[in-house]
Amino acid sequence: MERISISLEEGLVEQFEQYLTQRGYRNRSEAIRDLIRDRLESERVEQQRSSHCVGTLTYVYNHEERELSRRLTHAQHHHHNVAVSTLHVHLDHDNCLETVVVSGPTEQVTAFANTIIAEPGVRHGKLNVIPVDAQTLSHQHGGTEQQHSHSRPQT
Known part of the structure; x- marks a missing residue:
């Protein structure tokens, strides 16, 4: 697994922490992975209208x-x-x-x-x-x- 780091504004971090708590995530990494997967899946569906x-x-x-x-x-x-x-x-x-x-x-x-x-x-x-x-x-x-x-x- 590859490690990356990101920088976020303080307000966005606070909202993200609330999101983690509401969804029951134990760590930020899994939540970010799920968000990325969801977005990539949406993009794939949009690009593959004939699929x-x-x-x-x-x-x-x-x-x-x-x-x-x-x-x-x-x-x-x-x-x-x-x-x-x-x-x-x-x-x-x-x-x-x-x-x-x-x-x-x-x-x-x-x-x-x-x-x-x-x-x-x-x-x-x-x-x-x-x-x-x-x-x-x-x-x-x-x-x-x-x-x-x-x-x-x-x-």
Whole structure:
């Protein structure tokens, strides 16, 4: 492992120390490594729009908003090739949280997420993706040849 040193303004160090405490980090190095990994992963996703990814789209919405639940369900069906599964949670009498597991070409996943997040009544939408190498392989299952895809996280 290589050792580096950095210089930070006092105010930034104070904020970083609060971040360490809130997140339960035992040392600065691991927190900095995680922050760097996260940023590099975001950059890789941005640069590889034509690549494949897996991830989650999480959002909160008001289920009392006129026709919103129907529009969200319609959008998921319209993008069935990237919307793999949905978890629905009732937060209170008016608000629900949904997490959609997504998989597919990054450009299509991003377009789906933008469609959902832009719906009136949807709040706090966030897409988190991990780039993967997608492969279509043939395997023997139950004595028959079957094709299906595998997603392997990029290293």
